Amino acid sequence: MAATIEPEQPCSPGRIGEPGDRKVAILFNDITERKRAEAKLLRNEAYLSEAQRLSHTGGFGWRPSSGELLWSEETFRIFNTNKG
Numbered sequence: 001m002a003a004t005i006e007p008e009q010p011c012s013p014g015r016i017g018e019p020g021d022r023k024v025a026i027l028f029n030d031i032t033e034r035k036r037a038e039a040k041l042l043r044n045e046a047y048l049s050e051a052q053r054l055s056h057t058g059g060f061g062w063r064p065s066s067g068e069l070l071w072s073e074e075t076f077r078i079f080n081t082n083k084g
Helices: 032-055 073-078
Strands: 011-015 024-028 060-063 068-071
Touching: 032 073, 068 073
Parallel strands: none
Antiparallel strands: 011 024, 060 068
16 A cells, blocks of 8 residues: 655655765655544544533543643533633
8 A cells, every 4th residue: 555645744855875966865754554543542532522521521630740630621611610
């Protein structure tokens, strides 16, 4: 299967051979799997958000190293609180 080259794909152009030669090499990194994984993660986050909204249950997290609290959208709605 040939990879589709998208404009945002990282590439590394560079010259090869002697300075007078007219040779150019362009190396591309295939990021197809990364893009698929990102799309799947976004889809799963949307499903979770919708499930929390429908069931009126929220979620939260805590990062002990920084003391940061993380709330889901539904948790903000449950406590009638704005972000920020």
